[in-house]
Amino acid sequence: MNNPLISIANLRSLGASLSGTLVTAADHEYDDARALWNAMIDRRPELIIRAGELTDIPLALDFARSHHLPLAVRGGGHNVAGHGTVDRGLVLDLRACNKIMVNPSLRQVSTGPGTLLGELDQATSAHGLAVPVGVISRTGIAGLCLGGGFGWLTRAHGLTVDNLIAAEMYTPSGEKVRADARENPELLWGLRGGGGNFGIVADFTFSAHTLPETVLAGNLIYRAAHWRGALHALRDWAANLPDAMTVIATALVPPEEWELGTDTILAVGFVWADPDHAAGSACVERFTELAPPDVQDVAAISWPEWQSSMDDVFPKGVRAYWKNTGFDSLDDDTIALLVDKATQLTWPGTAFDLHVMGGAMGRVAEEATAFPDRSSAFWINIYGFWKEQAQDAHHREFIRGFHRDMSAVAEGGEYLNFSSTDAPTTGGFDALAVYGEQKYARLAALKRRYDPHNELRLNHNIKVTG
Numbered sequence: 001m002n003n004p005l006i007s008i009a010n011l012r013s014l015g016a017s018l019s020g021t022l023v024t025a026a027d028h029e030y031d032d033a034r035a036l037w038n039a040m041i042d043r044r045p046e047l048i049i050r051a052g053e054l055t056d057i058p059l060a061l062d063f064a065r066s067h068h069l070p071l072a073v074r075g076g077g078h079n080v081a082g083h084g085t086v087d088r089g090l091v092l093d094l095r096a097c098n099k100i101m102v103n104p105s106l107r108q109v110s111t112g113p114g115t116l117l118g119e120l121d122q123a124t125s126a127h128g129l130a131v132p133v134g135v136i137s138r139t140g141i142a143g144l145c146l147g148g149g150f151g152w153l154t155r156a157h158g159l160t161v162d163n164l165i166a167a168e169m170y171t172p173s174g175e176k177v178r179a180d181a182r183e184n185p186e187l188l189w190g191l192r193g194g195g196g197n198f199g200i201v202a203d204f205t206f207s208a209h210t211l212p213e214t215v216l217a218g219n220l221i222y223r224a225a226h227w228r229g230a231l232h233a234l235r236d237w238a239a240n241l242p243d244a245m246t247v248i249a250t251a252l253v254p255p256e257e258w259e260l261g262t263d264t265i266l267a268v269g270f271v272w273a274d275p276d277h278a279a280g281s282a283c284v285e286r287f288t289e290l291a292p293p294d295v296q297d298v299a300a301i302s303w304p305e306w307q308s309s310m311d312d313v314f315p316k317g318v319r320a321y322w323k324n325t326g327f328d329s330l331d332d333d334t335i336a337l338l339v340d341k342a343t344q345l346t347w348p349g350t351a352f353d354l355h356v357m358g359g360a361m362g363r364v365a366e367e368a369t370a371f372p373d374r375s376s377a378f379w380i381n382i383y384g385f386w387k388e389q390a391q392d393a394h395h396r397e398f399i400r401g402f403h404r405d406m407s408a409v410a411e412g413g414e415y416l417n418f419s420s421t422d423a424p425t426t427g428g429f430d431a432l433a434v435y436g437e438q439k440y441a442r443l444a445a446l447k448r449r450y451d452p453h454n455e456l457r458l459n460h461n462i463k464v465t466g
């Protein structure tokens with residue numbers, strides 16, 4: 001133990017009170033316990049509490065406070081910016097707190113903060129229901145939801161935050177508060193996009209939506225020669241897309257050799273979230289008539305199967321750097337830029353995802369949630385991951401350069417869940433710029449009320465003094 005303020009007696013007493021386990025650098029599982037999805041974030045916490053039950057949350061809060069330890073909170077550990085850990089501080093890992101209760105008659109589901117998206121999908125699909133979540137089943141619901149939640153049901157049923165109807169949260173002083181439409185509605189508003197700034201969420205309740213036993217889903221895949229045509233077709237298709245159709249177009253270097261070799265491809269992925277598959281197929285045909293794919297892989301598939309189909313492309317322990325922005329028009333200049341950048345994608349792990357926004361997500365009023373900005377018609381997430389530290393500078397520069405060039409044609413905005421941390425080299429996170437004045441003022445007021453001493457600052461931090 002390096003921290004002289006932590007006595008062996010205090011540690012023993014904490015260990016005895018916890019229902020989970022306490023891990024320090026002296027334990028053989030320390031390296032496993034401190035590891036995040038993004039291996040570029042390599043921190044050495046003083047203590048890691050692997051919570052067993054939710055009652056470990058106030059114990060962790062109290063210990064961190066009384067020992068002046070910075071506290072990092074973690075659910076699925078997928079945070080790209082790496083906020084789920086801290087040097088010389090205390091990490092509260094809630095992964096084991098993953099109880100899920102589905103109420104089919106109310107079409108609601110409550111879940112603990114350690115639940116992974118795949119676990120939630122499995123539990124809800126057993127009742128023919130689904131909550132809109134992200135596209136990789138090993139991501140945690142906690143971080144995803146508190147920041148927004150883009151995925152394959154965004155246009156059909158909104159962001160994850162749009163479906164959050166209640167939460168139970170421990171404030172940094174250990175008080176348990178509920179947030180729903182009647183009790184602390186302003187806090188519920190803040191949790192819908194304001195991140196882990198106000199307390200530690202112990203329980204999330206979501207509205208769930210009826211989903212057919214199988215969804216019509218797939219990828220329409222294009223070689224380089226056809227990218228421009230496919231993106232022009234996407235522009236026209238996106239202008240009149242039914243809500244049931246959510247589309248994410250991805251340019252990527254394939255992780256291994258396949259039918260089209262190893263050359264970079266553009267895959268226009270989609271999910272049709274409606275039982276009428278014939279109508280879904282007709283909708284897809286409107287696109288393929290405009291841009292016949294080189295390969296197409298379309299099937300009626302169960303929701304959990306589709307939701308985990310890309311998991312292995314994103315292995316834990318890679319080094320990652322991501323940037324994103326919103327834009328309104330897939331005009332000729334933007335298409336030319338995207339085609340040019342796609343031809344420069346050179347290593348497996350570099351890609352961009354182009355999310356077609358709008359639909360149910362776009363109809364939620366801007367001020368209804370703290371989610372920063374839902375006005376853009378498209379959102380681009382430019383990402384890279386790799387294995388060797390020696391590649392960090394080159395790959396990060398490629399992503400930054402791509403983002404800089406994209407920013408010239410984009411309206412702007414930042415989806416924080418898709419953001420790496422640049423601080424201190426490039427100024428870091430500017431909450432006022434991301435949220436805008438009105439939302440920032442409301443978030444700062446919540447921060448003053450629930451976390452006046454900024455004890456929860458390892459996040460996209462809202463400053464108490466804002």
Ligand SMILES: Cc1cc2nc3c(=O)[nH]c(=O)nc-3n(C[C@H](O)[C@H](O)[C@H](O)COP(=O)(O)OP(=O)(O)OC[C@H]3O[C@@H](n4cnc5c(N)ncnc54)[C@H](O)[C@@H]3O)c2cc1C
Nearest residue numbers: 075076077078079083084134135140142143144150196201
């Ligand atoms: C491979 C991959 C795929 C992704 N796909 C998508 C996607 O499809 N759609 C999308 O929208 N995003 C996606 N993301 C981004 C993802 O939403 C964020 O990385 C998110 O932070 C992950 O949540 P987590 O619980 O796994 O992360 P963690 O690292 O465990 O937590 C992230 C942060 O959330 C806060 N937090 C966590 N738990 C709590 C809690 N109980 N109470 C209060 N605060 C808490 C903390 O500040 C913490 O640092 C993806 C990320 C990765 C790496």
